[in-house]
Amino acid sequence: MFCFQCQEAANNRGCTIKGVCGKSEELCKEMDLLKHHLKQLAVLNNDEIALFVTNSLFKLITNANFNLDDLKNTNEEALNIAKKYNLQLDNNIIINDNLTIKGLKEMIMTGLMGMAAYHYHAIQLNYQDSDIHEFMLHVLSKLDTINDIDKLLKIIDVVGEYGFKVMALLDEANTSTYGNPEISEVNIGVSNRPGILVSGHDLHDLKLLLEQSKDSGIDIYTHCEMLPAHYYPELKKYPHLRGNYGNAWYAQTKEFESFNGPILFTTNCIVPPLANANYKDHLFSTGNANATGFTYIPEINKQKDFSQIIELAKTCLPPKPLEEGKIIGGFAHHQVLALAEKIIENIKNGSIKKFVVMAGCDGRQANREYYTDFASKLANDTIILTAGCAKYRYNKLNLGSINGIPRVLDAGQCNDSYSLVKIALALKDAFELDDVNDLPIAYNIAWYEQKAVIVLLTLLHLGIKNIKLGPTLPAFCDENIVKVLQDKYQITTINKVNEDLEILG
Numbered sequence: 001m002f003c004f005q006c007q008e009a010a011n012n013r014g015c016t017i018k019g020v021c022g023k024s025e026e027l028c029k030e031m032d033l034l035k036h037h038l039k040q041l042a043v044l045n046n047d048e049i050a051l052f053v054t055n056s057l058f059k060l061i062t063n064a065n066f067n068l069d070d071l072k073n074t075n076e077e078a079l080n081i082a083k084k085y086n087l088q089l090d091n092n093i094i095i096n097d098n099l100t101i102k103g104l105k106e107m108i109m110t111g112l113m114g115m116a117a118y119h120y121h122a123i124q125l126n127y128q129d130s131d132i133h134e135f136m137l138h139v140l141s142k143l144d145t146i147n148d149i150d151k152l153l154k155i156i157d158v159v160g161e162y163g164f165k166v167m168a169l170l171d172e173a174n175t176s177t178y179g180n181p182e183i184s185e186v187n188i189g190v191s192n193r194p195g196i197l198v199s200g201h202d203l204h205d206l207k208l209l210l211e212q213s214k215d216s217g218i219d220i221y222t223h224c225e226m227l228p229a230h231y232y233p234e235l236k237k238y239p240h241l242r243g244n245y246g247n248a249w250y251a252q253t254k255e256f257e258s259f260n261g262p263i264l265f266t267t268n269c270i271v272p273p274l275a276n277a278n279y280k281d282h283l284f285s286t287g288n289a290n291a292t293g294f295t296y297i298p299e300i301n302k303q304k305d306f307s308q309i310i311e312l313a314k315t316c317l318p319p320k321p322l323e324e325g326k327i328i329g330g331f332a333h334h335q336v337l338a339l340a341e342k343i344i345e346n347i348k349n350g351s352i353k354k355f356v357v358m359a360g361c362d363g364r365q366a367n368r369e370y371y372t373d374f375a376s377k378l379a380n381d382t383i384i385l386t387a388g389c390a391k392y393r394y395n396k397l398n399l400g401s402i403n404g405i406p407r408v409l410d411a412g413q414c415n416d417s418y419s420l421v422k423i424a425l426a427l428k429d430a431f432e433l434d435d436v437n438d439l440p441i442a443y444n445i446a447w448y449e450q451k452a453v454i455v456l457l458t459l460l461h462l463g464i465k466n467i468k469l470g471p472t473l474p475a476f477c478d479e480n481i482v483k484v485l486q487d488k489y490q491i492t493t494i495n496k497v498n499e500d501l502e503i504l505g
């Protein structure tokens with residue numbers, strides 16, 4: 001096997017025996033075949049193909065789907081769809097030996113996977129953009145035939161342009177359906193009732209579960225990236241949406257042990273449980289998330305029946321507390337722009353000197369301690385703007401506030417980086433600047449997987465320079481790609497905290 005699509009790629013080169021994520025060689029090969037099939041199917045360019053490709057790309061995201069049978073069935077489905085259109089799919093995967101070309105193509109594929117995941121969430125809420133579909137299919141269908149570095153770089157820029165479109169679409173879908181996120185305190189303790197823990201990013205699944213469980217005598221908790229659900233009026237109105245349990249995705253093997261109740265994965269990021277995990281019989285998944293041993297909840301006629309999870313929860317003990325207290329969030333663009341006058345006044349009077357965007361992903365590697373250290377050492381007149389699970393590295397540090405404005409402003413999930421861009425653009429207008437890079441905003445982005453890549457490509461497309469990307473640059477960037485990233489966008493990777501504070505703080 002060979003896979004280098006995420007930040008955990010072994011030795012920052014690639015996984016060759018087994019994925020650090022837990023992906024087996026067989027699963028990796030089935031996924032590679034699916035990618036190859038999708039590229040061939042993409043020439044058909046119609047609605048049925050676009051939806052199939054969007055779902056399938058989501059399944060290929062790191063930590064989303066560990067079910068070999070599901071992947072085999074998806075490949076079978078690809079062959080059947082092709083047959084319907086008299087298209088013959090081959091299995092001859094094309095591998096380019098030129099590391100720069102190979103890396104640029106991987107960057108495009110990872111961006112498309114992130115884009116597909118965000119589009120999938122919007123489609124669940126009946127927001128669909130045929131331009132995004134068309135672009136995705138067009139790029140996929142041509143990718144194997146383009147071997148020109150400049151052309152590939154141009155495509156990467158346009159992927160970033162579509163990244164902005166898809167994040168804007170998902171923002172519209174979420175805010176029109178659930179209301180604008182508002183400042184909210186989220187309980188991180190537990191109640192004395194049994195609970196269901198919901199992970200992943202799919203607010204639509206959470207809403208269905210909240211509705212179906214509202215009079216069941218159980219509570220619903222969020223894990224990792226589902227935390228921002230508590231910021232939306234249409235979700236927080238359910239009193240049994242009790243709180244957030246635990247931290248970022250990689251902590252699940254420890255934290256799920258004490259939850260006691262069933263756990264539902266709606267998307268990535270899954271860590272396959274160990275054979276002796278006490279929660280392994282309590283695992284459910286839905287949508288594109290799946291793993292061997294999990295009970296899968298299908299969608300039938302646009303409905304999902306979560307009754308077996310709810311019934312199981314009723315027989316379980318309440319969760320054991322991991323911590324107590326509250327955290328605050330809900331600083332998406334609408335809420336922050338409502339506070340714009342106060343923020344601008346604090347910038348003008350010198351109380352706020354700088355913003356640091358610390359969005360993106362968390363991960364299990366020890367060197368990610370850097371982000372906790374960096375956040376805690378930032379000057380007291382600096383505000384952290386965050387989105388994605390990267391926040392768990394510093395959202396419980398009690399960094400205080402500046403004249404009532406918390407020093408960590410959490411906009412939401414990784415796709416809510418869109419909010420951070422909107423806030424930056426609004427500040428640029430308020431200060432009548434020509435260039436967003438003239439604002440006192442620094443970018444220290446942590447990445448792990450493909451959604452973070454589409455966010456990064458979006459920022460690059462918008463002309464944002466001097467981003468620090470860590471904890472490592474992607475394994476698919478060879479020295480030529482790194483040089484382009486440095487020359488064109490001034491991207492660097494993280495260094496020692498004190499050195500980076502000198503530059504960004």
Ligand code: SF4
Pocket residue numbers: 003004005006007008009010014015018019020021022023062063
């Ligand atoms: S997704 Fe990441 S960890 Fe998993 S096999 Fe690929 S590079 Fe390795």
Ligand code: SF4
Pocket residue numbers: 224225249268269360361362388389390414448449451452
């Ligand atoms: S921000 Fe990235 S790493 Fe974190 S849960 Fe979301 S997809 Fe996974």
